[in-house]
Amino acid sequence: MSENNFKEWYNSSQTKPMSEKQQKIVDAAIEIFSEKGFSATSTSEIAKKAGVAEGTIFRHYSTKKNLLLSIVMPAMTNYIAPFLTKSFVAEVFQQEHSSYEGFIRTILQNRYDFVKEHLSVLKIFAQEVFYHDELQDQFKETFTEEVYPKFLDVIVHFQEKGDIIDVSPQIVLRMTMTTLIGFIISRFIVLPNNDWDDDLEMEKTIHILISGLKKR
Structure with missing residues (x-):
C-alpha cells in the first residue's frame, strides 16, 4: 500500500x-x-x-499522541495486522518447502515486498512501537497468536529432517527473526539512502544465517 x-x-x-x-x-x-x-x-x-x-x-x-494512535492503531487493527497474519501465513506457512533455506528465502522476499508496499505507515510504527504500549500490545498479540506457533512447527520439522542444528527451536527462531528483521530495518528505516543491491544483500543475509544453522 x-x-x-x-x-x-x-x-x-x-x-x-x-x-x-x-x-x-x-x-x-x-x-x-x-x-x-x-x-x-x-x-x-x-x-x-x-x-x-x-x-x-x-x-x-x-x-x-492521540493523533498518532488515530493513524496507526486503526491501520494495525483493521488492515495491517489482518493482512500480515492471513497473507503471511497463507503465502509462507501453507507452502511446502524442501529446506529451511527455501523457507527463509520465501519469508525474506515476502516481508521485503510487504514493507516496500506499506512503507509510510510501517515507518511510523517501527519508529514508535518501542515508546507506546498500545502499539506493542497489538504487535505482540498478532505475532504470538498467528505466527509464532507456526514458525516453531516449521523449525521442528526441519530439525527432525536433519536440515538444521538441533538446538532449542526458540533459539533458531530468535536467530532467524533477528537476522531478517535486521536487514529489513537497515534497508528501509536506518539506511534507506544507501546504494543498495537488494538481491545481493538478501542472498548474503540468507547465506550467513543458513551457514550458522546448517547441520554438519
Missing part, C-alpha cells in the same frame, strides 16, 4: 466521515511522522503543512 493508497484506505475506514480539515491533518501527519518521527514532529509543523490552525488539531485529537 503506497502512501496515497494508505490515505485513501484510512479515509474510507472511518465510521464517521472526516471533515476536509481532518483529512488534511491526517495526510500531513502521516507524511511528517514518516519522515521525521513522532518526537521530532511538532503540532505546529503538522498544522502548517495541513493549512489549518494548530488549535484545530487539538480540537479534533486532544494531543499529538
Whole structure:
C-alpha cells in the first residue's frame, strides 16, 4: 500500500466521515511522522503543512499522541495486522518447502515486498512501537497468536529432517527473526539512502544465517 493508497484506505475506514480539515491533518501527519518521527514532529509543523490552525488539531485529537494512535492503531487493527497474519501465513506457512533455506528465502522476499508496499505507515510504527504500549500490545498479540506457533512447527520439522542444528527451536527462531528483521530495518528505516543491491544483500543475509544453522 503506497502512501496515497494508505490515505485513501484510512479515509474510507472511518465510521464517521472526516471533515476536509481532518483529512488534511491526517495526510500531513502521516507524511511528517514518516519522515521525521513522532518526537521530532511538532503540532505546529503538522498544522502548517495541513493549512489549518494548530488549535484545530487539538480540537479534533486532544494531543499529538492521540493523533498518532488515530493513524496507526486503526491501520494495525483493521488492515495491517489482518493482512500480515492471513497473507503471511497463507503465502509462507501453507507452502511446502524442501529446506529451511527455501523457507527463509520465501519469508525474506515476502516481508521485503510487504514493507516496500506499506512503507509510510510501517515507518511510523517501527519508529514508535518501542515508546507506546498500545502499539506493542497489538504487535505482540498478532505475532504470538498467528505466527509464532507456526514458525516453531516449521523449525521442528526441519530439525527432525536433519536440515538444521538441533538446538532449542526458540533459539533458531530468535536467530532467524533477528537476522531478517535486521536487514529489513537497515534497508528501509536506518539506511534507506544507501546504494543498495537488494538481491545481493538478501542472498548474503540468507547465506550467513543458513551457514550458522546448517547441520554438519
